[in-house]
Amino acid sequence: MADGAVTARPGANAAAEELAVQAREAAIRSQGYWAGVWKRVKRDPVTIACGLILLTMLAAIVFAHLIAPHDPYQGSMIRRLRPIGTPNYPLGTDELGRDMVTRLLFGGRLSWFMGITPVFLAFLIGTTLGVLAGYAGGGVNMLIMRTTDVFYAFPSVLLAIAISGALGGGTINAIVSLTLVFIPPVIRVAESVTTGVRNLDFVDAARASGAGAFTIIRVHILGNVLGPIFVYATSLVSVSMILASGLSFLGLGVTPPEPEWGLMLNTLRTAIYVNPTVAMLPGACIFATSICFNLLSDGLRQAMDVRA
Amino acid sequence: MLIYLVRRILYAIPIALSVGLVCFMLVHIAPGDPINAIVPADAPQELVDQIRRDYGLDRPLPIQFGVWLGKVVQGDLGNSLATGRRVWADLSVAVVNTLRLALTAAMIGFAFGCLLGGLAGTFQGTVIDKAAVGLAVAGVSVPHYWLGMVMVILFSVNLNWLPAMGAGPGGSSDWAWNWEHIRHLILPAVTLSVIPMGIVTRTVRGIVAEILNQDFIQTLRGKGLSSRGIFWHVVKNAAPNAIAVMGLQLGYLMGGSILVETVFSWPGTGFLLNSAIFQRDLPVLQATILVLAMFFVALNLIVDLVQTALDPRIKRA
DSSP states (O other): OOSOSOOSSSSTTHHHHHHHHHHHHHHHTOTTHHHHHHHHHHTOHHHHHHHHHHHHHHHHHHTHHHHOSSOSSOOOGGGTTOOTTBTTBTTOBOTTSOBHHHHHHHHHHHHHHHHHHHHHHHHHHHHHHHHHHHHHOHHHHHHHHHHHHHHHTSOHHHHHHHHHHHHOSSHHHHHHHHHHHHHHHHHHHHHHHHHHHHTSHHHHHHHHTTOOHHHIIIIIIHHHHHHHHHHHHHHHHHHHHHHHHHHHHTTSSSOTTSOOHHHHHHHTGGGTTTOHHHHHHHHHHHHHHHHHHHHHHHHHHHHHOTTO | OHHHHHHHHHHHHHHHHHHHHHHHHHHHHSSSOGGGGTSOTTOOHHHHHHHHHHHTTTSOHHHHHHHHHHHHHTTOOOBOTTTOSBHHHHHHHHHHHHHHHHHHHHHHHHHHHHHHHHHHHHTTTSHHHHHHHHHHHHHHHSOHHHHHHHHIIIIIIISOOSOSSOSSGGGOOOOOSSHHHHHHHHHHHHHHHHHHHHHHHHHHHHHHHHHHTSHHHHHHHHTTOOHHHHHHHHHHHHHHHHHHHHHHHHHHHHHHTHHHHHHHTOOSHHHHHHHHHHTTOHHHHHHHHHHHHHHHHHHHHHHHHHHHHHOTTOOOO
16 A cells, blocks of 8 residues: 555455566566466466356357347246256256246346446546556545545445445446446555556656656556556456346346346246256356356466566 | 554544445435435325425435434434334344354354365365365355355255245244254355355465465474474464454455345345335435444454554554
């Protein structure tokens, strides 16, 4: 932290501080750094496997309209809750007789969209504010970082539910509330990484040679801080997906009959006595996606850690 | 230390006030006029104006905030729009239930987290390490509301060992520490404990590995200290940071139990929040969030102070 004296969350800054150290070291030896990172990632089979699984999932949900065998909204009362392995319906049917394969494919679209969009928006807004706070220092830093502290006083799940609950349900409101939840942690990381880079010699050299603040930030700061902030943001995607689906599970996100994994899990809850395996499928999809994102982001962080 | 103590407590006051402001604003970011939540849509205009004056909704926002804050400080959290009862009456019962669930989950999660993390940090790079790390990643990646449903299917539907919902036999709300009640606590508490388990495992593993790599451990080994003696040194060095992480996790559990409480119909704050959201009962929503956030602020403060007291190396200006 800039003031180093009193922070709202001691210990919680460890991750940010570590990233700041990494960014400093990366900035010092930037030549060939990314090549080295890629080389290390290539040698890590878990990271590669998770990346491939996620790419496959992405392709499947993007082309859902081409590969899905049935209509995602068209149900039938005579074939409700068929078990896994039913001819024509390999993963069974849901409580309204809709094909589970189709629903899961189309459901992935909204689940991924609602999981990734808030992190992406928070990455843009949080980086802007964090770099500003870290570069400007002084009063600007004070204002931005103390406001961030306020949002740190709420557990993230609670904040997301509070804002969604006040705004009311709906996809857009859920995305807005999750974005607000993820902006403060991104600001913290961006600020601490920027503070780490700001006082390096080449920034002083640029300033001495007459470069303006905007040029320094654009050329010298951003290039060195975006990587660590991006890796931090990827670690948020998993939480974001669980929370986004959780909001839909509570009825605060997507509205029926739109397919979305969290909402599907909620509507299939009543079926756990009839057909438990089918009812568990949407949750298994959330789990698989979130664990892959977590492992991928762990792998990226390890590959970027020049000290390892 | 005393100066730090005073400064830290003073610093908590603006944070608590800002948290109050955010909770106050929750009602005002809600779409539509807050008055619409109180009076029916077909009420005559005079009545609407009358109620608006009674509730003070015609005054400027800063004054409304001041009035609201004054009431909150005196313990008046308003009345529920849905039931007309004092919010505090329902909320106090729910907070105790949530606290019971969160504390049990925390104990389970912390015990397993410390055990797994300690083992993984000690035997780095071995099968034990990989298994512990794998469990930890699974713990932080699992959607716990889904895990709760899996637990219900396994232990309630298939094996019929444990009840699937409620906090006591026959839906009773009076708690007692007997087997009939504890049975109801097991599934939700275990479900809720996987997240802190994962996070504590990761943290403790990192801390233990770092301590074991330090020179003084080498020295202790060199002078022939038993492994039990070394273990004690590791615990003493790891405790401050581990306790800090665990304290914050307890706060997250209190706020994050809403989804698990919904799955298991546990009569806590999450359940209250859920019904408040669907009845658009904004006073209950606001008060529940406020109380939970204040718990979190207080916990942050305590964690900070305990950490400083435990670790003489932390010198804070």
